[in-house]
Amino acid sequence: MKNVHQLLGVKGADIWAIEPDATVYQALTLLAEKNIGALPVVQEQKLVGIFSERDYARKVILKGRHSKETRIREIMTGAPICVTPQKTVEECMSLMTDNHVRHLPVVEGDRLLGIISIGDVVKEIMEDQQGTISHLENFITGRR
DSSP: OHHHHHHHHOOOOOOBBBBSSSHHHHHHHHHHHHHHSSEEEEEEEEEEEEEEEEHHIIITTTTTTOTTTTTHHHHSSEOOOOBBBTTHHHHHHHHHHHTTTTTEEEETTEEEEEHHHEEHHHHHHHHHHHHHHHHHHHHHTOOO
């Protein structure tokens, strides 16, 4: 099973982030442009939170707020759960499941290296399981 560093190597480590003083509308525009579900919130090159579609749904729309007037800092999830590049994909799945989160920023020290999603993790686990199944089928049938 791969670790987060290997997963980022395959996925790519492109990082799209937003500043806390940006509007929710600006963040939603970036989410749509990049076809992603969450943005790290970065201030002075330091991770200070994460903004997701879930934050928008629960803290803007359902509260009657306006996305062009609301600042990210007002609704972001502060102190997000993060992982290091050495964490395994299985450990990430456990963290995501236990904490009901869909995105994990990847950090080393104070440096943001990327972000992984539940989709990235599930895809990797499925590929790993398919490899195991193929190996076992070859073993059983005598193919190498």
